[in-house]
Amino acid sequence: MRYENIHNLQIPKIGFGTWTIGGRDRADPSGDEKSLRALRSALELGYTHFDTAENYAAGHSEELVGRAIREMGMPREKLFITSKVEPDHLQFDDVLRCCESSLRRLGMAYLDLYLIHWPKTGMNYAETFRALNQLVREGKVRHMGVSNFNLELLKQSAALAETPLLTDQVPYSIPDRKYVENGVLAYCQQNDILLTAYTPVKHRFTQGNKLKAIAQARGVTTYQIALAWLTTQPRVITIPMSFNPQHQAENLAAADIVLSAEEMAQLNGAFDM
Numbered sequence: 001m002r003y004e005n006i007h008n009l010q011i012p013k014i015g016f017g018t019w020t021i022g023g024r025d026r027a028d029p030s031g032d033e034k035s036l037r038a039l040r041s042a043l044e045l046g047y048t049h050f051d052t053a054e055n056y057a058a059g060h061s062e063e064l065v066g067r068a069i070r071e072m073g074m075p076r077e078k079l080f081i082t083s084k085v086e087p088d089h090l091q092f093d094d095v096l097r098c099c100e101s102s103l104r105r106l107g108m109a110y111l112d113l114y115l116i117h118w119p120k121t122g123m124n125y126a127e128t129f130r131a132l133n134q135l136v137r138e139g140k141v142r143h144m145g146v147s148n149f150n151l152e153l154l155k156q157s158a159a160l161a162e163t164p165l166l167t168d169q170v171p172y173s174i175p176d177r178k179y180v181e182n183g184v185l186a187y188c189q190q191n192d193i194l195l196t197a198y199t200p201v202k203h204r205f206t207q208g209n210k211l212k213a214i215a216q217a218r219g220v221t222t223y224q225i226a227l228a229w230l231t232t233q234p235r236v237i238t239i240p241m242s243f244n245p246q247h248q249a250e251n252l253a254a255a256d257i258v259l260s261a262e263e264m265a266q267l268n269g270a271f272d273m
């Protein structure tokens with residue numbers, strides 16, 4: 001595994017996403033065995049960064065992540081757990097209350113990273129960051145960050161955070177360069193902020209011809225090349241999700257593939273499907 005070394009931390013280039021673990025917008029306990037199997041195999045394979053949120057399966061995702069970790073006897077300090085507060089909960093008291101609820105569902109004393117999940121129009125973020133700063137001071141949150149924040153909001157957040165913002169978690173993949181075009185990636189790279197790429201492989205682009213050619217030449221899958229395109233970039237990490245242990249293993253291994261400048265340039269060009 002390759003890591004990003006940042007603010008005295010080592011964060012794995014590839015972590016594990018948990019959207020659909022435990023359900024979607026609502027908890028769906030009928031899928032618990034499948035979800036727990038996926039989490040157990042991810043832990044066994046060596047994933048240490050788990051990305052969840054209070055609104056994934058209405059909190060059930062956090063419950064299952066916590067349960068799988070406890071049942072596997074994984075030492076808390078070896079793991080890096082991210083959760084997120086949703087946009088309707090960004091008032092001071094709500095942030096404090098929601099963080100407590102996430103910790104209770106996870107069965108943990110602290111979060112490694114707590115993110116504002118989405119911006120909310122008209123929100124006074126001074127209020128939100130006052131709560132996040134307090135959570136860091138109290139040791140309930142180790143690091144804070146944001147998600148889906150554009151450049152202006154990211155700069156505003158960096159000014160309000162008492163400790164360095166660790167990440168902006170945004171959609172980023174070969175066909176989706178919105179956060180390159182809006183300047184967020186460059187700002188992150190210049191200011192020691194991680195860009196966490198979400199939805200890195202979901203769409204049909206993984207069947208593109210350029211990806212296929214590079215994957216074939218290296219004897220790996222197109223999904224691995226799509227992930228390596230992200231992890232080859234400085235200050236970029238990613239959090240693919242998979243229920244399939246084979247895919248999970250391939251995704252983890254993709255962190256060790258460093259693409260050449262020529263391969264990156266080929267994939268940076270106009271993308272053919």
Ligand SMILES: NC(=O)c1ccc[n+]([C@@H]2O[C@H](COP(=O)([O-])OP(=O)(O)OC[C@H]3O[C@@H](n4cnc5c(N)ncnc54)[C@H](OP(=O)(O)O)[C@@H]3O)[C@@H](O)[C@H]2O)c1
Nearest residue numbers: 017018019147198199200201202223240241242243244247
């Ligand atoms: N902050 C936000 O607003 C936000 C938004 C969206 C997502 N996220 C986070 O980012 C994580 C990842 O994004 P995502 O779940 O949207 O999409 P994704 O990880 O890009 O794609 C997941 C899909 O790709 C398939 N897949 C994964 N690896 C594969 C492989 N090696 N080979 C073949 N198929 C593979 C999975 O199927 P199988 O199960 O069959 O492998 C699954 O259907 C989420 O789980 C969540 O934690 C955050």
